[in-house]
Every structure is written in structure tokens, then in C-alpha cells.
Amino acid sequence: MDLQELQTLAEREQEILDAPCIRCCTVGGCLSANALAVKEQIEVEIATQDLNPPMHVRGVGCMGLCSRGPLVRLDPAGILYDQVTPEDAPELVHACHKTLQPHLPKALSNSSPLQPSSYQPRHHPFFTLQHPIVLENSGHIDPKEIKDYMAQKGYLALTQALYDMTPSDVIDQITQSGLRGRGGGGYPTGLKWSTVxxxxxGQKYVICNGDEGDPGAFMDRSVLESDPHRVLEGMAIAAYAVGANQGYIYIRGEYPLAINHLETALRQARKQGLLGSQIFESPFDFRIDIRIGAGAFVCGEETALMASIEGKRGLPHPRPPYPAESGLWGCPTLINNVETFANIAPIIRNGAEWFVGIGTDKSKGTKVFSLAGKIQNTGLIEVPMGTSLRQIVEQMGGGVLDGSAKAVQTGGPSGGCIPAHAFDTPVDYESLTRLGSIMGSGGMIVMDQATNMVDVARFFMEFCMEESCGKCVPCRAGTVQLYQLLTKICDGKARKEDLESLNQLCEMVKDTSLCGLGKSAPNPILSTLRFFKDEYLTLMHNEGSGDYHPP
Incomplete structure (x- = not known):
């Protein structure tokens, strides 16, 4: 396929994609709520009626508001129906068909027993504060159809890079955009690319880290389920920029739907000549293969991930050398996570200045977050960097289910617990670090006033203890001792000296562990000691317990 053929196909498919239709979310949370049965029943209902104008049903990716699924949206009107059941299909089809008629716009909002959701994309805060870049196609295209992706300017950025830009031009665009790695560390993406x-x-590799293991995090899974070609295109552009001809997507086996959609996307891209040899009739060759992990949390660390791809046990290795210099099989290797690669094509299409205009001075662009925990609106959001925690938790999330929020955990087991009085903090890399937490991959777990923060710290420490690979003593033994100390406190058997030991042990594990798992494992403890010390003191043995003041 050449550039002209791609543009012609995109224009033709755009007309089909923009035609009136019913879109049903068929991934993630909606899938678990019987969304496939809803879609099938709607199709049956349409087939039994002679409708004019005709109506089409399209299975699409995540629409965001997972707590209200199954979600069905009538387009182009943008009317969203939530918690739809198969029994609603006759009334839904009737309602949608009436709405499609020009002389009866949205008439059935007042006449149908099946009411449109109050969560309207154009009005409800859950949607109105969002700025979709990574998620711009989610909930709109069928993830199993490459033509849907092409209709949304899919693969045009790759052709632009191959025909109009040199590899150094591509790296300059990514560098100037200020894009930072969305996997947690926030390392400048352009700098990593330029190093490789x-x-x-010689032989170089590009790896997409899809080993998302944080409790409560489902951002990467949703992107891969909803828009897999976006990630493939980003990887191909990266490979062209750094001079690689082989790529790998490392994804955990617990994501079967994402794996299925990726395998389908890879077959389609190869068939269309968008991956493989002489892409777009250029000298550029690039192949992508999938490697499925067994669910070890430590394999999210890049050196452990590469060891797993090589067929070895997933153990981290000291750095330097860094993967950019000596990575997979000793060759220079570029590793970015799913969301980072999903940002690449829009930056190439729209230019670095466009991306720089979004976010804050040091944290450019948007960030995808998964909202979970004791909150009204659980789901997937994408907001500009700098959006406050209060806007996310109270406005977009609708607040907690009962009462008021107590804290929000960001960054998963590697992050910290941020108290409600700090919710006006903007969400960017530096601000979260100052609070003792991290951006992480984007998980947010909201806690209410009934939550025991010491028990929360113990939960995350138990997770890190069980997921430790055991290679280094500080992490292998230190996480066990930290968990035992927290259990002693929760059981009301601890004394003043135990809190002092807890803090000292946290600092030791943080400073001496080999990889990021151990170095960040104490963060939930340190943040709860900082902001919720009264809860620790309340659980302490009375003798001398009130004299301890955490730093």
C-alpha cells in the first residue's frame, strides 16, 4: 500500500465511520457486565425491522465510564445510554431510530421508558474536563477493524515520518514536545530515543512494556483493547527513528482480550503492508512480535522484562549499562510503555508545539488515569497534566460513595497515599513527588473516611513482599520485616521503638534495593507515616507511644 491508496481508503472509510449508528462498548468493564449479549440483541432487533434510514451497530472500545456499563451510544447525536440490558433492545432501537429522523431530534428523551443517561459526554463533568489524545479513538472505532483506524488518520503519521522526515527529524519532534515516559519514571522520551x-x-530493538501490574490500574489494558493499531504505529515510528528492525510487545497473560486484539491488529497491519518489509514501499523494514508474561510484577522493570523475553527468569540487573546501550541480547534497546507509544502518532501529525501547549511547564501533554476504589464514577479518564486531584476525585469521579474522601493512592505499590487536604495539588511529576508519591503508570485508588491507612500500607507491603524476585537482600528480607512490623502495629502489639525501626528500615530498603520495586516499596508506609501518623499512634501499645514524631 502506498500513501495515495492509504488516503483514498481513509476518506472512504471515514464516510462509513461517520454514518449514524449505535455504538456498544464491548471491552473491559462493559464486557463483564454482559455487553456482548446487549449488542447481539440489538442486532437481532434491527434485523427484524424494516428501518428507514437503515441503522448499524458497531462494537467499540472503552467509553470511559466503566461503573455504568454496559454503555451504548447513539451517534452522531452523542446520546449515551447506561446500564443497558438485552431486554432494553426493542425500546433502544425504537428510540434511536426516531432520533435519527431529522424532524424528531432527540424526541424520545420524554417519551421512552428507556431514558438517556444523565452522564452525557457534552454536559457531565466526568467527560467535560477530559482532553482525549491517547483515548481519542476509544469508544469510537472497532478495535478489530484496521479500516476504522485508518479512517481516523491512522498510519498517516508513519507515512509522514517515512516520506517527509529523517530519523533525526522525528527524534527532534519528540524531544521538542516534552513528552515524558508514561510508565512511571517520567524520563524524557526524546532523550531516551536519541541515546539509542x-x-x-547494527541490530537494535524496540520494546513496548505492557506488563501493567499495579493493583487498581487498567489504563494500558484499555488502550490495547480499544485502539491497538495506535500502539503499533507509535512503535514503528520509534523504530524508524532509532534504526531498529524488530519490536516486541510484552504483555501479561492476564489480559486475554488485549492479546487477542493485538494479534488481530498485527495480522491486519502485515496484510496491508504496514508492518514487515519495505513499509509503504520504502526501504524501512520493521517486524513486531508478542511475548506473553506470566504475571510477575517485577517484569514491569525493564531489565527483568528483557530477561523474560530472552527466555530467562525475570530478574532485574544492575545499571549501567542501560538498555539504550546494551539491552535485549546485548543490543541497544528502546523500551517505552503503552501510553508513551500511543502519544507518538498524534505528536508527529500535529507537531511538537501543539503538544507543548497542553499541560504544565515541566509535564507536557495529558495523562490517562484509572479511577477505582470508594468513588462514584469508576473508569478511565484522560486529563491535561496539571489538573488537580480535587477536580479528578470530586468533580470527575463524583466523590466517594458515602461521606467524604480521606486519601487517594497514586502510583500503585510504588506510590503514596495523598490526604484530602492536599487535593488541590496539580497532578504532575514534580508535585506528586513532593508529596511522597509518584505518577506511576496512572492508577488512582480513592479511599473514604472508614479506611484504615495503616492497613492500606500493610496491603501494599504484602503485595511487594510477595512479588519480590528475591535477588537482592534489602528487598527480599526488608519487605518481609516491614510487613511483620506493620502487622504488629495493626494487632496493637507495637511500641515506640517499633515505629522508629519501621522508618529506619523503610529508608534502608529504599536506598539499597537493586531495582525500582524495592526502592519504591516503602513509599506507601512513608506517606502514611507523614500524613496519617495519628492512626499509627492510635494502634500503638500505650507505653511511651505518644512521643514519636515521624519525619
Whole structure:
């Protein structure tokens, strides 16, 4: 396929994609709520009626508001129906058909027993504060149809890079955009790419880290389920920029739907000549293969991930050398996570200045978050960097289910618990670090006033203890001792000296562990000691317990 053929196909498919239709979310939370049965029953209902104008049903990716699924949206009107059941199909089809008629716009909002959801994309805060870049196609296209992706300018950024830009031009655009790695560390993406590109010519690799293991996090899974070609295109652009010809997507086996959609996307891209040899009739060759992980949390760390791809036990290794210099099988390797690659095509299409205009001075662009926990509106959101925690938790999330929020955990087991009085903090890399937490991959777990924060710290420490690979003593033994100390406190058997030991042990594990799992494991403890010390003191043995003041 050449550029002209791609543009012609995109224009033709755009007309089909923009035609009036009923879109049903068929991934993630909606799928678990019987969404496939809803879609099938709607199709049956349409087939039994002679409708004019004709009506089409399209299975699409995540629409965001997972707590209200199954979600069905009538387009182009944008009317959203939530918690739809198969029994609603006759009334829904009737309602949608009436709405499609020009002389009866939205008439059945007042006449149908099946009412449109109050969560309207154009009006409800859950949607109105969002700025979709990574998620711009989610809930709109069928993830199993490459033509849907092409209709949304899919693969045009890759052709632009191949025909109009040199590899260094691509790296300059990514560098100027200020895009930082969305996997947790926030390392400048352009700097990482340029390091790999500067390595001597020879075998190089590009790896997409899809090993999302944080409790309560489902951002990468949703992107891969809803818009897999977006990630493939980002990887291909990265490979062209750094001089790689082989890529791998490392994804945990617990994501079967994402794996299925990726395998389908890879077959389609190869068939269309968008991956493989001489892409778009250029000299550029790039192949992508999938590697499925067994669910070890430590394999989210890049050196452990590469060991797993090589067929070895997933153990981290000291750095330097860094993967950019000596990575997979000793070759220069570029590793970014799913969301980072999903940002690449829009930046190439729209330019670095466009991306720079979104977010804050040091944290550019948007960030995808999964909202979970004791909150009204659980689901997937994408907001500009700098959006406050209060806007996310109270406005978009609708607040907690009962009462008021107590804290929000960001960054998963590697992050910290941020108290409600700090909710006006903007969400960016530096601000969260100052509060003792991290951005992480984007998980947010909201807690209410009934939550025991010491028990929360113990839960995350138990997770880190069980997921430790055991290679280094500080993490292998230190997480066990931290968990035992927290259990002693929760059981009301601890004394003043135990809190002092807890803090000292946290600092030791943080400073001496080999990889990021151990270095960040104490964060939930340190943040709860900082902001919720009264809860620790309340659980302490009375003798001398009130004299301890955490730093």
C-alpha cells in the first residue's frame, strides 16, 4: 500500500465511520457486565425491522465510564445510554431510530421508558474536563477493524515520518514536545530515543512494556483493547527513528482480550503492508512480535522484562549499562510503555508545539488515569497534566460513595497515599513527588473516611513482599520485616521503638534495593507515616507511644 491508496481508503472509510449508528462498548468493564449479549440483541432487533434510514451497530472500545456499563451510544447525536440490558433492545432501537429522523431530534428523551443517561459526554463533568489524545479513538472505532483506524488518520503519521522526515527529524519532534515516559519514571522520551539512535549501526530493538501490574490500574489494558493499531504505529515510528528492525510487545497473560486484539491488529497491519518489509514501499523494514508474561510484577522493570523475553527468569540487573546501550541480547534497546507509544502518532501529525501547549511547564501533554476504589464514577479518564486531584476525585469521579474522601493512592505499590487536604495539588511529576508519591503508570485508588491507612500500607507491603524476585537482600528480607512490623502495629502489639525501626528500615530498603520495586516499596508506609501518623499512634501499645514524631 502506498500513501495515495492509504488516503483514498481513509476518506472512504471515514464516510462509513461517520454514518449514524449505535455504538456498544464491548471491552473491559462493559464486557463483564454482559455487553456482548446487549449488542447481539440489538442486532437481532434491527434485523427484524424494516428501518428507514437503515441503522448499524458497531462494537467499540472503552467509553470511559466503566461503573455504568454496559454503555451504548447513539451517534452522531452523542446520546449515551447506561446500564443497558438485552431486554432494553426493542425500546433502544425504537428510540434511536426516531432520533435519527431529522424532524424528531432527540424526541424520545420524554417519551421512552428507556431514558438517556444523565452522564452525557457534552454536559457531565466526568467527560467535560477530559482532553482525549491517547483515548481519542476509544469508544469510537472497532478495535478489530484496521479500516476504522485508518479512517481516523491512522498510519498517516508513519507515512509522514517515512516520506517527509529523517530519523533525526522525528527524534527532534519528540524531544521538542516534552513528552515524558508514561510508565512511571517520567524520563524524557526524546532523550531516551536519541541515546539509542546514537549507538553504532547494527541490530537494535524496540520494546513496548505492557506488563501493567499495579493493583487498581487498567489504563494500558484499555488502550490495547480499544485502539491497538495506535500502539503499533507509535512503535514503528520509534523504530524508524532509532534504526531498529524488530519490536516486541510484552504483555501479561492476564489480559486475554488485549492479546487477542493485538494479534488481530498485527495480522491486519502485515496484510496491508504496514508492518514487515519495505513499509509503504520504502526501504524501512520493521517486524513486531508478542511475548506473553506470566504475571510477575517485577517484569514491569525493564531489565527483568528483557530477561523474560530472552527466555530467562525475570530478574532485574544492575545499571549501567542501560538498555539504550546494551539491552535485549546485548543490543541497544528502546523500551517505552503503552501510553508513551500511543502519544507518538498524534505528536508527529500535529507537531511538537501543539503538544507543548497542553499541560504544565515541566509535564507536557495529558495523562490517562484509572479511577477505582470508594468513588462514584469508576473508569478511565484522560486529563491535561496539571489538573488537580480535587477536580479528578470530586468533580470527575463524583466523590466517594458515602461521606467524604480521606486519601487517594497514586502510583500503585510504588506510590503514596495523598490526604484530602492536599487535593488541590496539580497532578504532575514534580508535585506528586513532593508529596511522597509518584505518577506511576496512572492508577488512582480513592479511599473514604472508614479506611484504615495503616492497613492500606500493610496491603501494599504484602503485595511487594510477595512479588519480590528475591535477588537482592534489602528487598527480599526488608519487605518481609516491614510487613511483620506493620502487622504488629495493626494487632496493637507495637511500641515506640517499633515505629522508629519501621522508618529506619523503610529508608534502608529504599536506598539499597537493586531495582525500582524495592526502592519504591516503602513509599506507601512513608506517606502514611507523614500524613496519617495519628492512626499509627492510635494502634500503638500505650507505653511511651505518644512521643514519636515521624519525619
Amino acid at each position: 539512535a546514537k549507538m553504532p549501526p
